[in-house]
Amino acid sequence: MSIVTVQLGQCGNQIGFEVFDALYSDSHCPQGLCSKRENEVYQASCKERFFSEEENGVPIARAVLVDMEPKVINQTLSKAAQSGRWKYGQHSCFCQKQGSGNNWAYGYSVHGPRHEESIMNLIQKEVEKCDCLSGFFIIMSMAGGTGSGLGAFVTQNLQDHYSNSLKMNQIIWPYGTGEVIVQNYNSILTLSHLYRSSDALLVHENDAVHKICAKLMNIKQISFSDINQVLAHQLGSVFQPTYSMEGSYHYRRNPLGELMENLVPHPEFKMLGIRNIPQMSENSLAYSTFTWAGLLKHLRQMLISNSKMEEGIDWQVRPPLSRLPTLGKVSLNRELHFNTSIANLVILRGKDVHSADLGGFKDPALYTSWLAPVNAFNVWKTQRAFSKYEKSAALVSNSQFLLKPLDTIVGKAWNMFASKAYIHQYTKFGIEEEDFLDSFTLLEQVVASYCNL
Amino acid sequence: MGRRRRRVDRGAAVGALPKAIAALSRTLPAGPSPEIFRRAKFDRPEAAPALWQLLFRVLSPLSADGASASPAQGEPPSTEAQVRAVKSELRSQGYPRRALAQLPEDGSQGSRELLLALAWLLARGPLLERLLAQTRVRLGDEIPLCECEALARPGAPVPRVEADGPVDIRHLQWLMGKLRFQWRKLITSQQEQCALLGKIHSYTRGCHSDRSLGHLSVAETELLRDAEGGQQDTVLGTCPPEASQPTFVPRIPERGAGEWELVARELQALQEELRGAAEPRRAAWEARVGGWGPEWSAVQRASREAVGLELAALQRAWERGGAAAQPHGPCRLVKSDAGASGGPGLRAAQVIEVLRSREACLEAVLCQLQRQCRQELARLAGALPGLIWILPPGR
Numbered sequence: 001m002s003i004v005t006v007q008l009g010q011c012g013n014q015i016g017f018e019v020f021d022a023l024y025s026d027s028h029c030p031q032g033l034c035s036k037r038e039n040e041v042y043q044a045s046c047k048e049r050f051f052s053e054e055e056n057g058v059p060i061a062r063a064v065l066v067d068m069e070p071k072v073i074n075q076t077l078s079k080a081a082q083s084g085r086w087k088y089g090q091h092s093c094f095c096q097k098q099g100s101g102n103n104w105a106y107g108y109s110v111h112g113p114r115h116e117e118s119i120m121n122l123i124q125k126e127v128e129k130c131d132c133l134s135g136f137f138i139i140m141s142m143a144g145g146t147g148s149g150l151g152a153f154v155t156q157n158l159q160d161h162y163s164n165s166l167k168m169n170q171i172i173w174p175y176g177t178g179e180v181i182v183q184n185y186n187s188i189l190t191l192s193h194l195y196r197s198s199d200a201l202l203v204h205e206n207d208a209v210h211k212i213c214a215k216l217m218n219i220k221q222i223s224f225s226d227i228n229q230v231l232a233h234q235l236g237s238v239f240q241p242t243y244s245m246e247g248s249y250h251y252r253r254n255p256l257g258e259l260m261e262n263l264v265p266h267p268e269f270k271m272l273g274i275r276n277i278p279q280m281s282e283n284s285l286a287y288s289t290f291t292w293a294g295l296l297k298h299l300r301q302m303l304i305s306n307s308k309m310e311e312g313i314d315w316q317v318r319p320p321l322s323r324l325p326t327l328g329k330v331s332l333n334r335e336l337h338f339n340t341s342i343a344n345l346v347i348l349r350g351k352d353v354h355s356a357d358l359g360g361f362k363d364p365a366l367y368t369s370w371l372a373p374v375n376a377f378n379v380w381k382t383q384r385a386f387s388k389y390e391k392s393a394a395l396v397s398n399s400q401f402l403l404k405p406l407d408t409i410v411g412k413a414w415n416m417f418a419s420k421a422y423i424h425q426y427t428k429f430g431i432e433e434e435d436f437l438d439s440f441t442l443l444e445q446v447v448a449s450y451c452n453l
Numbered sequence: 454m455g456r457r458r459r460r461v462d463r464g465a466a467v468g469a470l471p472k473a474i475a476a477l478s479r480t481l482p483a484g485p486s487p488e489i490f491r492r493a494k495f496d497r498p499e500a501a502p503a504l505w506q507l508l509f510r511v512l513s514p515l516s517a518d519g520a521s522a523s524p525a526q527g528e529p530p531s532t533e534a535q536v537r538a539v540k541s542e543l544r545s546q547g548y549p550r551r552a553l554a555q556l557p558e559d560g561s562q563g564s565r566e567l568l569l570a571l572a573w574l575l576a577r578g579p580l581l582e583r584l585l586a587q588t589r590v591r592l593g594d595e596i597p598l599c600e601c602e603a604l605a606r607p608g609a610p611v612p613r614v615e616a617d618g619p620v621d622i623r624h625l626q627w628l629m630g631k632l633r634f635q636w637r638k639l640i641t642s643q644q645e646q647c648a649l650l651g652k653i654h655s656y657t658r659g660c661h662s663d664r665s666l667g668h669l670s671v672a673e674t675e676l677l678r679d680a681e682g683g684q685q686d687t688v689l690g691t692c693p694p695e696a697s698q699p700t701f702v703p704r705i706p707e708r709g710a711g712e713w714e715l716v717a718r719e720l721q722a723l724q725e726e727l728r729g730a731a732e733p734r735r736a737a738w739e740a741r742v743g744g745w746g747p748e749w750s751a752v753q754r755a756s757r758e759a760v761g762l763e764l765a766a767l768q769r770a771w772e773r774g775g776a777a778a779q780p781h782g783p784c785r786l787v788k789s790d791a792g793a794s795g796g797p798g799l800r801a802a803q804v805i806e807v808l809r810s811r812e813a814c815l816e817a818v819l820c821q822l823q824r825q826c827r828q829e830l831a832r833l834a835g836a837l838p839g840l841i842w843i844l845p846p847g848r
Contacts, residue, residue, distance in 0.1 A: 001641065132645030164640050257638040265630025266623065370621035 001134035001254045002049055003239075004126045005063040006154060009147025010072045011172050012139040013065055014224060017076045018232035019139070020061045023050050024086045026236055026387045033351055033385040038249070042384050045241040045251045051086060052129045059086045062130065064122045065093035066154070068111060068146045092126065094119050104186040105429035107149025108193075120157060127162075135166030135256045138198075142190045143174040143183035152193035159197040166256050169198045170235070173205040173405065182422050184413035189431065191406075192439035195446065200264045202272045203402055204231050208308035215311050217281045233387065234276050237394040238347055242380035252380070262378045263343045263398045268449045273401035275302050276394040277310045285388060292348070292356035295393050299346070300360045306339040306401055319365035340453040341367050341399035343376040350391035353381045368453040403450045410443050480581060482510045493564035502532065504567035505560045509535040511574065511584070512542040532560040543570060546577075593785030594650055594670040654788040666787055762821070766814055 007016035027046040032039045051059035061080070065088065067073050073095050081087045094115065127133050136158055140151035151169070158167055171194070174183050194201055209230050213222045217230070238259075244252035252258060264270050277299050278290060298310050305317035317337050344366075348356055362373040386392050416422065417436055427433070471487070478484040485503040492500040509530075530538070536558045543553065553570055556563035574580050650671065657669040669677070784798065834840055 001645065131648055132641060134641060164637050166634075166637065254638055254641070257634065257641070261631055261634040261638070265634055266627045267630065268623075268626075370624040371627060375627075 001132045001257075002052075002062055002130035003134055003137055003256060004123065004130065005050075005061070005137040005139065006123065006158075007063055007065045007076075008138065008140040008151045008154065009067055009144055011141035011144060011147050012151070013067055013072050013076045015170070015172070015228045015231055016061075016063060016065070016139050017079055018225070018228040019235050020050065020063065020080070020086065021083070022229070022232035022236040022387070023240065024059070026240060028085070029385075029387060033390065034383055038384060041251060042241050042382070048131075049134075049239075049241075058084075060089050061086060062126055063088060063092060064119070064126055066095070066119055066122075066150065067093075068096045068107075068150075069098060070095045089126075092122060094122055102145030102180055102182070102186075103425060103429065104145055104149040104182075104189055105426040105431040107146050107151075108153050108189075109149075109430040111146070111150050112153030116153075116157060119154060120161065123158070133162075133165055134254050135168065135199075136162070137168055137170055139170040139172075140190075141172040141174065143178060143180060143186045145186070148186050148190040152190050152197075155194055156197045166200075166260055167198045168200045168202055168256060168260070169194050171201055171203050173203050173207075173402075175206045175210070176408075182416075182425065184409050184416060185422065185426070185436075187409050188413045188439045188443055189426075189435070192442045195270060195442060198270070199260055200272055201270050202274060202396070204234070204274065205308070205405065212279055212309050216279045216309055219281075230279070233279070234274050234394065237276050237349065237386050237392055238274065238396055240349070240382075240386060241384075242347060242349075242382045246381075251382075255380070258378075259345060259396065263345055263396060266342070268446060269342055269398055271398070271402045271406070271446070271450075273397050273399065274394065275299065275308070275397070276392065277302070278389065278392065279309065282388070290391050292352065292391060292393075295391060296346075296356060296358065296360060299393050299395055303341065303344065303361075303395060303397060303399070304339055304366065305337060319363065321365075339400045341376065341397055342371060342453065343367075343378075343398045345378045345380065345396045347380045347394045347396075348391075349382055349384065349386040349393075350389065351383065351385065353383045353391075356381075400450050400453060403447065406443065406450075407447050410440065410447065414440060477581075480585065481507060482584065483507055490568065493568040496563075496565035498562050498564065500564035501562055501567065502560050504564055504571070505532065505535055505539060508539045508543075508567060508570060508574075511571075511580065512539060533558045536560050546574075548573060590672075592670060592672050593787075594654075594672070595785055650786065651788070654786075666785075668788060670785070759821075766817055 005016055005019070007013045023046055027043045032042065034042075047059060050062055052062055054060055065073050065076065073093050077088055077093065096111075096115070138151060138155055138158070141147040155167060155169060158165070171190070174180075174187065180186070191201070206227065209227050210222060212230050213219045213226045217226070219226050239255055241251035242255065244250050263272060277295050278288065280288065298313065301307065301313050301315060301317075302310065304319060305314040307313045314337065317339075320338060344361060346358065346361060358377075358379055361377050361379075364373050367373055367376045417440070423433065423436075426436075474487045474490050478487050478490070483503075483506050485500075485507055489500045489503045493504055536556070540554055540556075548570060550566065550569065553563065553566045556566060653671055653674055654668045657674060658667060660669050661667055661673070787798070834842065
């Protein structure tokens with residue numbers, strides 16, 4: 001089943017390119033560590049999901065590119081075409097001549113309705129190329145102008161026109177010390193709108209990925225391209241093919257659907273975080289070997305202690321000894337820095353994957369009291385290695401990962417709102433104070449829900 | 454001369470009998486060996502259990518995919534249960550012999566009686582054809598037209614989870630959400646299947662030897678493809694082309710007009726009797742209840758309205774559904790030109806119409822149930838002063 005990706009704004013388009021490139025490279029990687037036949041099936045499965053076929057055989061990404069200015073889109077198109085391995089569709093992009101000046105309200109209330117028909121037509125054309133549509137990825141930044149406001153509008157439209165299809169928004173969480181003054185306003189407006197119309201919000205934190213580049217990849221001058229490649233690697237390690245069930249060698253047909261069913265069925269808990277291990281530069285790869293026990297031990301501690309990467313993990317954090325019913329009680333766990341999970345999905349790729357022991361993730365102490373590990377924990381496997389890593393593990397988690405960042409952003413936005421700073425930029429284009437208040441209410445509810453796990 | 458001819462006939466029949474028994478033995482589910490049949494003819498007790506089991510299998514309702522609808526315990530029922538079931542089923546089908554009903558429940562005797570019962574069943578209706586139809590390979594792309602078989606089957610027991618202590622509502626919301634996602638996944642899969650069926654039906658136009666069908670089904674395409682690869686004998690070669698007929702339609706035995714008269718009169722008599730019994734009881738009840746005042750009559754009115762609505766809905770569904778006109782069980786999907794007319798079977802438009810009306814009925818029932826829930830919640834909320842309802846985020 002196929003996934004159609006909508007790339008929005010500068011952020012969405014640059015990341016989208018890296019994602020397709022990573023998926024393509026991995027599926028054509030010669031060191032798959034599996035039989036030729038299996039590799040072919042893996043390739044075919046990835047291809048059907050993310051690329052469509054053209055006569056001359058060059059795969060075309062199942063994507064729609066949207067931006068209010070042409071520069072980034074043109075760069076993206078040419079980068080893809082230059083590689084000669086895959087490309088974007090000739091008529092899959094929509095752009096205008098000028099930007100929207102980082103104004104969320106302008107993106108949502110003006111650009112959106114004005115260009116709704118054109119954008120939805122492009123998406124419809126891409127959907128028609130699919131034999132079977134599993135759902136949509138929408139890649140966008142949370143705090144920018146075009147990407148976020150327009151992204152919120154487009155997601156709402158997808159909800160209206162494709163209500164049975166699944167929608168996952170890949171959201172780029174801005175740097176804490178970001179440059180845009182109103183980024184907190186943009187963030188809360190984006191999040192509250194997406195919470196209503198999207199099925200899952202998979203959050204990528206710029207700060208976290210930046211640290212990975214610095215500490216693990218040893219990159220001196222970190223560019224956006226480096227960051228985006230790490231991000232793409234994380235996404236690829238989740239959505240590349242995996243066996244449909246224990247003991248089977250058939251690849252699952254609908255990973256997006258299964259992920260959603262297992263992680264985000266509850267309407268109040270839609271925020272997902274992603275972690276992966278190991279992460280290193282290509283030079284170091286050749287000299288490293290890992291055991292599943294070691295990898296999983298680290299990954300588990302990353303989950304429990306809310307660590308963003310495998311270095312600097314706080315090993316002091318332990319699960320609580322008793323799980324008390326939590327209704328109404330202030331979470332003690334916050335003080336203990338223990339990250340309570342609702343549900344987790346671990347994806348294992350590589351050699352001897354069937355011997356990996358996942359008992360540590362099935363400990364009920366990791367999870368909230370109202371969901372037993374048998375329902376809360378899922379694992380996907382394949383012995384086909386991912387992107388030259390002999391063994392690799394990824395974790396998609398619906399847990400308190402984003403509780404603190406979310407709380408921080410809401411707090412900052414509220415402080416600004418209390419003094420009505422910069423509100424006129426929004427009310428000028430139809431986003432009233434009411435809308436802000438609605439957003440605050442919704443997000444406060446989300447924070448409270450995650451807090452009371 | 455007549456006598457000689459009879460002897461010749463009997464000789465031919467006796468010669469054919471072993472072959473017939475052997476065929477029966479192969480065809481029947483849990484088919485007993487021919488030796489069992491022979492022993493049963495002599496009423497040997499050791500043949501009885503096998504024949505009880507055979508009759509049980511033959512008489513129990515078989516689902517469309519050929520699997521026996523055994524109770525969800527997963528184990529075959531005990532001999533006593535089988536014996537009772539067989540006796541009950543034969544009785545309801547009108548089997549006349551009392552001797553069978555009087556056989557002991559431990560299943561140890563009566564093999565000749567059972568053989569007679571089997572013969573009666575075989576002679577009565579197309580038993581073998583029905584059994585064979587249940588288990589044959591289906592060549593067409595089939596869709597079920599109605600769910601009466603599925604509804605009649607006893608379903609798996611609903612897992613009852615006894616909650617020790619209050620149940621966290623978040624768990625329920627989680628489960629509801631899971632169900633919704635599973636539904637969406639199912640819809641997507643179904644759409645994919647339809648798209649692929651459409652493609653195969655289009656691409657194989659003109660390939661089927663049966664002109665009324667015109668194109669191949671998925672199963673037929675795969676058989677041909679495998680045959681070309683030399684992997685197996687063409688089953689298609691040996692099977693006659695399938696006419697687009699639904700599977701076995703249960704035949705209502707013909708009765709004479711006189712019999713219907715009799716039945717109608719008996720029903721009328723029964724109705725009179727019931728009315729006679731009900732009237733005094735109702736009067737007595739109303740006398741008791743009448744003094745309860747307007748509140749009670751409001752309740753009465755509400756219940757009467759509710760019943761009236763449900764009856765009306767049922768009637769509408771029955772009339773619009775045209776249930777009598779529709780065949781039961783799965784039917785073969787055949788793609789034909791829009792202009793083509795005639796030919797047996799239903800048009801897709803008709804089936805869609807029926808499904809739409811059923812959907813509307815179910816929606817109405819759902820709305821009513823939701824309204825009842827809301828009223829109940831409001832009543833509960835009214836009982837707790839100071840309770841605030843916070844609705845979940847939505848649009």
